[in-house]
Amino acid sequence: xxxxxxxxIEAEWDGRGVPAARVQNSRPQAxxxxxxxxxxxxxxxxxxxxxxxxxxQALTAQAALAAARGTAAPDEAARIAAERAIAAEAAxxxxxxxxxxxPALFDHxxxxxxxxxxHRQLARVAGNGADTARDIGGQILxxxxxxxxxxxxxxxxxxxxxxxxxxxxxxxxxxxxxxxxLLEMGTHAPPRGMAALLPWQSATEWAAALGGVPDxxxxxxxxxxxxxxxxxxxxxxxxxxxxxxxxxxxxPVAARLFAEVVDLSxxxxxxxxPLAEDMPPVLDAAPLGEAAGLACCETARGVLIHALRxxxxxIAEYAIVAPTEWNFHPAGxxxxxxxxxxxxxxxxARRHLTALVxxxxxxxxxxxxLTEAGDA
Numbered sequence: 001x002x003x004x005x006x007x008x009i010e011a012e013w014d015g016r017g018v019p020a021a022r023v024q025n026s027r028p029q030a031x032x033x034x035x036x037x038x039x040x041x042x043x044x045x046x047x048x049x050x051x052x053x054x055x056x057q058a059l060t061a062q063a064a065l066a067a068a069r070g071t072a073a074p075d076e077a078a079r080i081a082a083e084r085a086i087a088a089e090a091a092x093x094x095x096x097x098x099x100x101x102x103p104a105l106f107d108h109x110x111x112x113x114x115x116x117x118x119h120r121q122l123a124r125v126a127g128n129g130a131d132t133a134r135d136i137g138g139q140i141l142x143x144x145x146x147x148x149x150x151x152x153x154x155x156x157x158x159x160x161x162x163x164x165x166x167x168x169x170x171x172x173x174x175x176x177x178x179x180x181x182l183l184e185m186g187t188h189a190p191p192r193g194m195a196a197l198l199p200w201q202s203a204t205e206w207a208a209a210l211g212g213v214p215d216x217x218x219x220x221x222x223x224x225x226x227x228x229x230x231x232x233x234x235x236x237x238x239x240x241x242x243x244x245x246x247x248x249x250x251x252p253v254a255a256r257l258f259a260e261v262v263d264l265s266x267x268x269x270x271x272x273x274p275l276a277e278d279m280p281p282v283l284d285a286a287p288l289g290e291a292a293g294l295a296c297c298e299t300a301r302g303v304l305i306h307a308l309r310x311x312x313x314x315i316a317e318y319a320i321v322a323p324t325e326w327n328f329h330p331a332g333x334x335x336x337x338x339x340x341x342x343x344x345x346x347x348x349a350r351r352h353l354t355a356l357v358x359x360x361x362x363x364x365x366x367x368x369x370l371t372e373a374g375d376a
Contacts, residue, residue, distance in 0.1 A: 007328060007366035009338070009357060013349050014373045017342035021353065023328050023335070027364050029216050031318040034308075039065065042315045052363045053299050055089045055126075057306075057320075060297040063285040064306040067203070067293025080274045081126070083282050084133045086297065087270040088125040091140060093300035094233075094264040095119065098148065101358055102257060103174035105351060106181040111174060118143075125271065137271030144265050147173040158241060162249055165242075179257050182355060185348060187250030191340040194252060195333040197238050198229040198303065198326065203286035206305060207294045213307045213317040221329050222321050228332035231302025231323050232256075232361055233263040252337065253352070256359030263300070292317075301361045302326060327360040334360055346372065 005027030011018045030049045034042040046061040047054040059082050066074075074082070099115040121136045145153050151168030152159075159165040166180040201209070214222075223229070234252075237243050237259040246255035270282065285295040292309040302323030309317040327333050337356055343349035350370045357366050 005364050007362050007364055009353065009366060009368045011353055011370045012373055013346050013370055018339060018349055018353065021338035025328055029219060031320045034315050034318040037315050039313050039315060052093065053089060055085045056297050056299045056304055059086060059283060060295045060304055060306045063283055063295035064293045064308050067285040067287050067295060068291055068308055068310050083274040084271055085126050086282050087267045088122040090300035091264060091267045092119055092122050094260055097358065097361065098175050098260060102178040105354055105358065106178045108174040108177050133271045137268040140268035141265060144261060148175045148261050151176060175261065179254055182254040182257060183251060185352060188253060188341055188352060189250035190252065190337040192336050195336055196227060196229045197235040198224055198231040200280050203284040203294055203296050206296050207286045207288045212289060213292060213309050214319045214321065219319050219321050220325060222326055228329040229326060230333040231326045233259040237262050253355050253359045299323065301363055322363060324362045324364060328362060
């Protein structure tokens, strides 16, 4: 069983646009592999099941287990170490998209050397203490200010038009150039609107909302207050003035790219100053009934939830609700925005569709198949 799976995006070009796009999510329910196992064996298996966000997965699993057992909350040193480990991993994931995937989509040169060096330094955070974390956090903040968003730090006022927004973005290297290219492709206001943006909730609130360990149907297509919702950078930074401006002007995909850069800054700040009082906790846990617990963790791609129930020292139930299943819900963000829009040509349509998938940031490989009518 391959727990990674993939997303297959299938759409048809009708000569004017993309009337419909479908997504097939082949990722299996990895939580099934944990049920019936001894607790310690299951906990050891969790990080091996996920090629991405392995640290977040492992720490969330351990927090859910602790909540189920009713053990004491971790001390401050342990919470700092956990937050820095999650922040380093999230920063790695964002940098991969921002320095490699987004530039390549618009035929700009990916910054492989710079990415590799930052990736190596972030990988050393867990074992090298506070000074290492503060140093790499500062490097990332400098990268955002001097390169990724340079054009927005040199002028005090906000951009007054989308043209000015694009011009400022182009002063920010390959990521800024990709953002400007997105804007210059034209508006793509979703004809059916956007999915709700998932708010931050504590583990206690999630436990109350779920009422128990969720079943596989919920894990495959999760909902919030009975409806699909989007999680991730856009949801976390919905109140940012420039992110909101892009959404309101009909550029939700560009808003996601811009929000990802802002989000990278937040993760860098957490590396430097973990457990800051003005930011919500990254990892939180709560009991979920007798011998059951839940933990929620913010990751680069959005909220990750683990819930489990014990039968003695054996896993009786286990559920994992991951960001990809929120954003690629059959009636969610991708379903709403992937269909019913126009483009001047097939290549532009394929690029826009790929940008939408990148903006929703799946944690599994994806393939976009866009065919001309009659070619399928």
